Amino acid sequence: MTQEKWGQLRNKLLKAIGKNNYTTWIEPLEFQELQDGVATFSVPTNFMGNYVSQNFADLILYEMNTAGESVQRLAFRVAANSPVRPSGEAEPAPSVVQDVTQPQSLSQRAEPANDALESLQAAPLDARFTFDSFVVGKPNELAHAAARRVSEGGPVTFNPLVLYGGVGLGKTHLMHAIAWELKTKRPELNVLYLSAEQFMYRFVQALRERRMMDFKHLFRSVDVLMVDDVQFIAGKDSTQEEFFHTFNALVDQNKQIIISADRAPGEIKDLEDRVKSRLQCGLVVDLHPTDYELRLGILQNKVQQYSSTYPDLTIADGVLEFLAHRISTNVRVLEGALTRLFAFASLVGREIDMELTQDCLADVLRASERKITVEEIQRKVSDYYNIRLSDIIGPKRLRSYARPRQVAMYLCKQLTSRSLPEIGRRFGGRDHTTVMHGVRRIEELKVTDGQIAEDVEMLRRSLEA
Numbered sequence: 001m002t003q004e005k006w007g008q009l010r011n012k013l014l015k016a017i018g019k020n021n022y023t024t025w026i027e028p029l030e031f032q033e034l035q036d037g038v039a040t041f042s043v044p045t046n047f048m049g050n051y052v053s054q055n056f057a058d059l060i061l062y063e064m065n066t067a068g069e070s071v072q073r074l075a076f077r078v079a080a081n082s083p084v085r086p087s088g089e090a091e092p093a094p095s096v097v098q099d100v101t102q103p104q105s106l107s108q109r110a111e112p113a114n115d116a117l118e119s120l121q122a123a124p125l126d127a128r129f130t131f132d133s134f135v136v137g138k139p140n141e142l143a144h145a146a147a148r149r150v151s152e153g154g155p156v157t158f159n160p161l162v163l164y165g166g167v168g169l170g171k172t173h174l175m176h177a178i179a180w181e182l183k184t185k186r187p188e189l190n191v192l193y194l195s196a197e198q199f200m201y202r203f204v205q206a207l208r209e210r211r212m213m214d215f216k217h218l219f220r221s222v223d224v225l226m227v228d229d230v231q232f233i234a235g236k237d238s239t240q241e242e243f244f245h246t247f248n249a250l251v252d253q254n255k256q257i258i259i260s261a262d263r264a265p266g267e268i269k270d271l272e273d274r275v276k277s278r279l280q281c282g283l284v285v286d287l288h289p290t291d292y293e294l295r296l297g298i299l300q301n302k303v304q305q306y307s308s309t310y311p312d313l314t315i316a317d318g319v320l321e322f323l324a325h326r327i328s329t330n331v332r333v334l335e336g337a338l339t340r341l342f343a344f345a346s347l348v349g350r351e352i353d354m355e356l357t358q359d360c361l362a363d364v365l366r367a368s369e370r371k372i373t374v375e376e377i378q379r380k381v382s383d384y385y386n387i388r389l390s391d392i393i394g395p396k397r398l399r400s401y402a403r404p405r406q407v408a409m410y411l412c413k414q415l416t417s418r419s420l421p422e423i424g425r426r427f428g429g430r431d432h433t434t435v436m437h438g439v440r441r442i443e444e445l446k447v448t449d450g451q452i453a454e455d456v457e458m459l460r461r462s463l464e465a
């Protein structure tokens with residue numbers, strides 16, 4: 001990175017954090033070098049390095065990476081070259097806490113409070129997880145609206161905000177988005193984002209190093225505390241207890257708390273009742289599983305982001321719809337599939353069409369095949385034709401039952417891996433030849449009878465949705 005580029009970045013930082021903060025904290029930084037993903041700055045004092053590291057590192061990293069520089073972390077050196085622990089690096093594995101690049105001798109250590117402050121540096125925020133890149137749809141609109149509200153940093157109206165939902169539905173994304181927004185709009189607030197696992201790890205570390213006072217003081221001095229994946233502390237008694245006290249202390253001070261979990265607080269096994277009830281005191285919103293429209297929106301959004309990296313690649317009509325239809329597990333899998341498609345297509349220099357998609361994603365598509373059951377088909381078909389389930393399975397030969405029964409048999413053959421005898425058994429113990437006859441009849445009718453073709457298609461779609 002050149003000095004000139006740093007100059008441009010500084011202007012962006014000025015806009016983001018306001019003149020006062022800028023003059024006090026950013027202007028005195030002198031950019032020295034960018035090497036192996038570490039951007040080094042010289043700072044007048046240790047304290048200043050610590051402060052910038054604690055409060056602005058994420059923003060600086062974000063701006064640098066957005067400007068095309070590949071920077072993983074920042075390092076600050078005072079003029080005499082005594083290092084300050086850099087920040088922004090990926091959270092170390094639970095067994096490692098010290099900065100791995102700049103070990104400090106005892107004599108170089110900052111005074112205890114500052115030292116503890118550094119070790120409280122939370123996980124870096126993911127620059128991609130902003131509100132701009134979050135696609136809103138029916139399943140997540142409430143969670144999104146609540147997150148937006150909290151991100152304004154106004155008076156605390158619901159405390160805590162609990163976001164819960166299954167794997168890969170955007171909880172972490174929304175939490176980071178809140179943190180980014182707060183950092184930009186309310187840079188004076190001390191926002192701390194960390195996973196429940198990190199909370200536990202820091203707690204254990206404080207116990208080990210006999211620095212519980214520091215720990216308590218620091219956790220109680222944040223303005224906004226965000227704890228991701230809180231279910232992790234279930235069953236860990238002393239961590240839960242400390243979490244409970246931290247929680248109470250912050251709520252008493254009217255400080256905002258934001259929590260995520262993989263299920264509703266009341267359903268987290270081995271989470272103490274008093275913690276559960278605290279979590280339930282605020283606003284609890286869930287992220288529902290994605291629907292087709294949301295998945296398609298997310299894919300379209302991603303394609304747009306990719307278009308600058310892969311300007312020559314094109315996607316044939318229907319591919320995104322196909323993916324949104326077929327990969328309904330979670331957004332992470334959906335994104336991974338698209339990333340793989342783009343990488344593969346750019347390697348072979350071809351358009352992303354259906355054939356390439358099927359080839360490249362055969363395993364993902366197989367794995368995400370939803371298992372449709374015979375019972376489900378029977379239920380859907382009886383609802384569709386407005387007859388009773390027992391009429392589909394039972395012995396009556398009336399045409400008004402026999403035709404839906406054949407449709408159901410046909411769908412069972414198409415959409416499940418059941419054999420003809422197995423299907424027959426589930427249709428009131430019928431013979432496999434009866435099933436075969438039914439399947440063939442519907443195959444013929446699909447060609448000659450538009451109504452039947454439409455019925456089958458509608459049913460297939462609703463079963464696969």
Ligand SMILES: Nc1ncnc2c1ncn2[C@@H]1O[C@H](COP(=O)(O)OP(=O)(O)OP(=O)(O)O)[C@@H](O)[C@H]1O
Binds near residue numbers: 129165166171298
């Ligand atoms: N509505 C959305 N718009 C755009 N991207 C999304 C959306 N929902 C999820 N994603 C993306 O899906 C991926 C997984 O999301 P995230 O990590 O937030 O999930 P999570 O709910 O925290 O899951 P986990 O329980 O596994 O931690 C991320 O890359 C995220 O950006």
